[in-house]
Amino acid sequence: MEVVTIETPQLGDRTYLVHDGEVGVVIDPQRDTDRVDKAVADAGVRITHVAETHIHNDYVTGGLQLATAHNAAYLVSAEDDVPYQRQPVSDGDTVHVGRLVLRAVATPGHTHHHLSYIITDGDRQAVFSGGSLLYGSVGRTDLVSAEDTEPLTHHQYASVRRLVEEAGKDAGLYPTHGFGSFCSSGPASGAEASTIGEQLAENHALTDPDEEHFVRELIHNLTAYPSYYAHMAPINMAGPAAPDLELPDSLDGDELASRLGRGEWVVDLRNRIAFAGNHLSGSVSFEYGDGTQFTAFLGWVLPWNEKLTLVGERQDVEDAIRDLSRIGIDNPDAAIGAGPAEVAPGAATSWYESVGWKEVLQKPGDDTVLDVRRTDEFQDSHIRDAVNIPVHELLRRMDEVPPGRLWVHCGSGYRSAVAASLLQRAGRDVVHIDGNFHRAEKAGLPVVYPKGD
Template sequence: MQVSVIETPQLGDRSYLIHDGSVALVIDPQRDTDRVVKAATDAAVRITHVAETHVHNDYVTGGLGLAAETGAVYLVNGADNVQFDRQPITDGDVITVGALSVKAVATPGHTHTHLSYIVTHDEEQAVFSGGSLLYGSVGRTDLVHADDTVKLTRDQYASVRRLVSESASAASLYPTHGFGSFCSSGPASGASASTIGEQLDSNHALTDPDEEHFVRELIANLTAYPSYYAHMSPANTAGPRPADLKVPESLNAEELGRRLAGGEWVVDLRNRVAFASNHLQGTVSFEYGDGSSFTTFLGWVLPWKEQLTLVGSHQDVENAIRDLSRIGIDSPDAALGTDPAQLASNVPVTSYPQMGWEEMLEIRPEDENVLDVRRVDEYRASHLPGAVNIPLHELLGRLGEVPAGRLWVHCGSGYRAGVAASLLERAGHNVVHLNAMFADAEASGVSLVHG
């Protein structure tokens, strides 16, 4: 049995191609399925089956499109009320994929109808656990409905125990979530590989003998998750169409200027330092970089399904279109180029200062506010005395609460603060972007309130 791992670090997820050297099963493919097809081509195998562990809450699946493209059988839990044709699969069903035996195991918790798959080839076994058993943790249990969270947490506790009882200790474990995904509910270990036996020794969901304690601790440590999650399950239930990854023709200067004048969302993909130094008035900064923060925060912060225009290099725009398609944001327009003055000569170019902690200590007057745009749980752990906390994902809805006067905006690394500074400037505020690691604040001489 061979397993090809298809990483999506932008969302903290993995998809898998499992094959016997001839035919293959794909589990939890992302919407940009060309990566999966390439993996199958590189392995010289034919995809005959595509399986979902659950109706996903954090991305739009590529399963339906991949099955149609390859002629594969599409396996989805028979209890899921989906609006497309698939082959229903349920707890205990065994499917043969070439020389592989694939057993479905009901593992409710992350969702009510979650399945895991135990794949066996001769004496070798691998477990594909989706959002059930993760490396060091389990999938979060609060994504379905608040009224279901306690029951799903109890289900999760029981499910992972059942899953390991039906698996070999030496079986390799392959979860979909847990690599930075907000679908992880606890202290995911950061490991890149593990086995069932290793998780039995170290995973808090398996080592905690007290179910009530586990339920209390897991729920108490659940933090905010992206608002776009609310749109993923409906899209996956309806059956998403294939992604369109083409880069559109670049807008001309007049049209870009018209969109900015009309208050449309124009997103500058350049790094936050370049954006702060010069950008078109009215644009907002979502640094693309390697995309690891871009998709999550853009989908979380900006209004859902409003027209987007991406501004940046051809490569960044192309990558951003791919990333956004994974969360159902389709067909953004683009203005290709990295010189704001040339992109829209009829729009003013503006800037705001960027500083570090030492400069803040030297320059900031005591009457100027610090705005902390980290999550509430981060703020509660430690923060600057007197800092105002409005999490980035709440900022657009709470602009009326933003203090007057110049604002010194910070987060954990500088990324979220860069987004917030651009949103605040767009709304007419005078900002300083603290482009600094919060972990370095105290060593730089900044006093903090802990706990």
């Protein structure tokens, strides 16, 4: 048995190709299945099965289109009432994939009908746990509804314990979530690989002997998750179509300026410091690049299903189109170029200051520090007298933003750049603070710790 991992770091998820050298099964494929096709071709195998651990809440699946394209059986929980053709699987069902034996294990918790898969090849085992057992933690349990959260958390506790009993300690563990995904909960370890035995020793869901304590702690520590999640499960239940990843023709400058004038969403993909120094008036900053969580924050912050235009260099725009398709944002328009003078010569431009923490010490007393981190981050520690409005709530809470000049910060400078651009678009006077929050106190800012940490 060989396990090929296909990373999607932009969403903190993994897809797996598991094969015996001739045939294989793909588990939890993302929507852009050409990456899977390449992995299959590189391995020189044939896909006979595609399996979903659950109806996903954080991305659009490529499972149906992949199974159709390869004439493969599509394994989906028998409990999920879907309109498309699939091979329903239930707890205890086994499926043969060449010499591999796949066994489904019901692991409700992340969702009601969640399945994990134990794949055996001779004396070797691998566990594909989806959003159930993660490295150091478990998948979050609050994505179905508020009423279901506590019962699902109890189910999660029982499910992961049953799963490790069903598998050997030497079995490799291969979760879908937990690599930066908002679908994970609790103290995820950050490990790149693990085994069932290691999780038995380290995972709080397996080491905490008190189920009630585990449930209370997990629910208490759940943080906000992206609003676009509300659209993912319905899309996946209906059966998503293949994405169109072609780069559209670049808009000319007049059309781009016209869209800005109409108040449409024009997203600048450049570095946030370059954006601060000069950008098209009315555009917003979502810097594209490794480690930025561009996809999650754009889908979280901007209104769903509104017309979108991406502005940036060709490669960034192409990559952003692919990334956005994974969360169901399809066919954005594009303006290709290095900056305002190239994409819309003569159009109105704007700028705002971008500073470090030392410059904040010179802030006039009447100006406001606006903290756009999540509420839980703010409650852990914040600058004295700062006002907290999380960036994902900013558009609907603009009337709560204090008057006067705003010095905007987050944890790293990324979210505050998004917020500063939204505020300027709304007519506010902003200063962007580009710095890691943990350096604020060292720079001399008065940081308070409400919980006494």
